[in-house]
Amino acid sequence: MASAPPRFPDRYAAHTPPRGSDLRDQLDSAPAAARALLDTMVWGPPTAAIPASGDVKAAASWLIDHGLGMPSGLGHVALVREVALELRSGVIHRDAIMARPRPAGTPLDAATVDRVAGVHARQLLDWVDDLAQEWIRHSPRVLRSGGVGVRDLAALAKVLDVPAQTAVFVAELAYAADLVASDGDVIPVWVPTTAYESWAADSPAQRWAALGRAWRDSPRAAYLVGTTIRKSQTIGALTPEVVYPLARQTRRDALRVLAAEPHGTPVTDTELVALTRWRRPLRDPRHLDAAVRATVQEAELLGVMGLGALTAAGRALVAGAREDEIIVAAEAALPAPVDHVMLQGDLTVIAPGPLHGPLDRFIRLACDIESRGSATVFRASAASIRRALDTGLTADELLGQFAEASRTPVPQPLDYLVRDVARRHGQARVGGATAYLRCDDEAVLVAILADRGLAPAMLRRIAPTVLVSRAEPTTLLDLLREHGYAPAQEGFDGSLIVAQPAARLARSRRRTAGEPSPGEVDEAFAAAVVAQVRAAPARPVPLWSGPRSGPTLSTSPTDTAKVLRQALADSRTLWLGYADSNGRTGRHLVRPVRLEGGRLYAVSGESATEQLFVVHRITGVAMA
Numbered sequence: 001m002a003s004a005p006p007r008f009p010d011r012y013a014a015h016t017p018p019r020g021s022d023l024r025d026q027l028d029s030a031p032a033a034a035r036a037l038l039d040t041m042v043w044g045p046p047t048a049a050i051p052a053s054g055d056v057k058a059a060a061s062w063l064i065d066h067g068l069g070m071p072s073g074l075g076h077v078a079l080v081r082e083v084a085l086e087l088r089s090g091v092i093h094r095d096a097i098m099a100r101p102r103p104a105g106t107p108l109d110a111a112t113v114d115r116v117a118g119v120h121a122r123q124l125l126d127w128v129d130d131l132a133q134e135w136i137r138h139s140p141r142v143l144r145s146g147g148v149g150v151r152d153l154a155a156l157a158k159v160l161d162v163p164a165q166t167a168v169f170v171a172e173l174a175y176a177a178d179l180v181a182s183d184g185d186v187i188p189v190w191v192p193t194t195a196y197e198s199w200a201a202d203s204p205a206q207r208w209a210a211l212g213r214a215w216r217d218s219p220r221a222a223y224l225v226g227t228t229i230r231k232s233q234t235i236g237a238l239t240p241e242v243v244y245p246l247a248r249q250t251r252r253d254a255l256r257v258l259a260a261e262p263h264g265t266p267v268t269d270t271e272l273v274a275l276t277r278w279r280r281p282l283r284d285p286r287h288l289d290a291a292v293r294a295t296v297q298e299a300e301l302l303g304v305m306g307l308g309a310l311t312a313a314g315r316a317l318v319a320g321a322r323e324d325e326i327i328v329a330a331e332a333a334l335p336a337p338v339d340h341v342m343l344q345g346d347l348t349v350i351a352p353g354p355l356h357g358p359l360d361r362f363i364r365l366a367c368d369i370e371s372r373g374s375a376t377v378f379r380a381s382a383a384s385i386r387r388a389l390d391t392g393l394t395a396d397e398l399l400g401q402f403a404e405a406s407r408t409p410v411p412q413p414l415d416y417l418v419r420d421v422a423r424r425h426g427q428a429r430v431g432g433a434t435a436y437l438r439c440d441d442e443a444v445l446v447a448i449l450a451d452r453g454l455a456p457a458m459l460r461r462i463a464p465t466v467l468v469s470r471a472e473p474t475t476l477l478d479l480l481r482e483h484g485y486a487p488a489q490e491g492f493d494g495s496l497i498v499a500q501p502a503a504r505l506a507r508s509r510r511r512t513a514g515e516p517s518p519g520e521v522d523e524a525f526a527a528a529v530v531a532q533v534r535a536a537p538a539r540p541v542p543l544w545s546g547p548r549s550g551p552t553l554s555t556s557p558t559d560t561a562k563v564l565r566q567a568l569a570d571s572r573t574l575w576l577g578y579a580d581s582n583g584r585t586g587r588h589l590v591r592p593v594r595l596e597g598g599r600l601y602a603v604s605g606e607s608a609t610e611q612l613f614v615v616h617r618i619t620g621v622a623m624a
Contacts, residue, residue: 023086026066033059038068038079042087043094046079047072101274105266105308113264113306114313118333119374121208121303121313122354126372127160127170128179128211129200132192133364134159135180139189142182147236148190161372165225168237169298172222175238177214190238204337204354205330208303212317212326215302216255221247223294250291253280255299255318258310266308269296303333341378343402345411349378359405365391366398380414385421395422433468435476437487440465444485453483553577553587553620563621564600568592576602577619585619 033055041048050060060077063069072078140152157167174180179196182188199207221244225237235241257275258267273292299305304314313329338353349367352375366388367378388398395418403410439445442464449459457471457479469476480487489497567574576588590602593610600613
């Protein structure tokens with residue numbers, strides 16, 4: 001005996017979908033507008049907004065009345081599951097991938113993959129170093145949103161000689177590895193952290209391992225920078241909006257898919273998207289595609305991938321290997337550092353490979369990068385030589401280090417440049433002093449310098465008749481007078497300053513002459529008050545009678561907030577200028593009750609009912 005069909009409550013009967021042939025008949029007889037609305041919902045999302053009128057509203061009503069759709073929230077219709085399956089012929093996904101896709105590429109030599117990726121990895125280490133040094137010299141401001149400005153990113157891209165999106169990735173990677181951060185000052189700027197100093201002192205393989213782990217575990221999605229959210233807000237670099245934990249999961253999924261392929265198997269970004277979709281069929285394809293393609297680009301820049309294949313170091317990173325295992329794999333892939341350069345007569349310095357740590361720091365200090373590649377070309381200039389001299393190096397020390405590092409003799413143009421810049425370096429000196437002391441009698445200054453009692457002033461002679469001090473001018477003045485000298489104070493223009501001691505006065509407690517005593521009454525004033533009371537109407541005029549005409553009140557938002565808080569504290573009545581939803585302004589006499597969430601609650605007249613005023617519509621206020 002067949003079981004009875006399930007019974008639905010009466011209130012859901014209208015939304016019970018037809019079955020079998022009845023469902024197919026309903027679909028065949030559906031109006032064109034209803035069928036078009038079904039087509040928009042069949043593959044998702046299975047909901048549609050219902051306008052206030054028109055063909056779409058009529059089509060939605062027809063679907064609901066015939067059980068093919070059901071209300072979903074305010075002003076929306078949802079497609080019934082059974083109807084969707086019938087329209088899709090029982091298929092859940094439009095493009096169902098039943099078999100695992102196979103990459104079509106020919107396997108490559110694993111050593112070649114690692115070698116190419118190692119060059120990229122070394123290049124990335126140089127980019128992070130260049131970013132840190134650039135932000136030491138020119139620290140960009142931290143925006144109010146917490147990020148870094150577009151102009152600062154453009155300047156960074158120019159320094160690194162990379163596209164803007166690559167500069168964003170380098171900055172985000174350095175931030176994820178805790179190598180750069182805001183200094184937290186009153187006017188905050190982006191600067192390297194203390195962790196950068198220890199990171200820079202590590203070996204290249206150790207530095208790469210730290211960056212690789214930070215990239216693998218970071219919830220930040222650098223590819224989102226520049227995209228728009230909330231209609232008009234653009235996501236900026238190093239802002240909180242870059243955090244997207246689902247991007248981290250997709251990154252890991254894509255890397256695991258790559259790790260499942262034999263070592264050296266190249267996978268294109270399109271193939272990796274298909275493989276990751278097959279692995280995660282319920283993931284939103286719009287997000288998944290962008291995240292996977294970004295993973296491929298970032299992995300190539302980082303050296304996790306080379307020629308489209310996962311490297312040995314990348315496999316160790318994906319597998320969660322120990323740090324020492326990742327470092328060993330990275331050391332095998334990174335190009336060996338060189339300990340020499342070649343100096344050219346045109347003031348260029350050619351590094352045939354990645355330079356050894358101390359040599360790399362010296363060449364980057366004394367020269368500027370002109371071009372990058374397998375061999376980096378630096379150029380010495382007056383500005384770069386001056387930068388090296390500012391660290392305390394002399395001309396002979398600079399030339400000595402150049403000679404020690406080069407396989408070729410120091411060219412004469414470089415020798416002339418270094419000595420000429422050194423000769424002019426430091427001819428003018430700039431320093432700081434809080435106060436100065438000048439005297440035409442040099443003997444007096446000699447005696448002051450010899451006086452041990454003036455040692456706290458830290459006096460120093462910069463000219464025969466001028467001393468400078470780190471003490472404040474008034475402190476130096478008092479100290480000199482305490483030790484028997486008679487100095488005078490002068491202003492910046494040399495004029496004499498005559499000090500007048502400030503008199504400390506207390507407020508008088510005596511009443512003014514015109515103030516009456518508590519027992520006295522001003523007869524004329526009392527008579528005027530009585531006359532005003534008698535002239536008033538018999539019934540009190542209510543404080544509130546709706547908006548009143550008159551001059552428009554206008555105060556700044558700061559003054560408005562100050563007056564509102566004062567009225568709340570004193571329970572006083574005030575005049576309120578207010579613009580309604582139609583833009584008309586009026587004056588209202590109210591007594592504020594509370595101010596919260598950008599709204600003012602106030603009462604008027606004899607009514608105890610609170611009225612609501614939106615603060616940003618208040619044009620001005622004035623105490624009544």
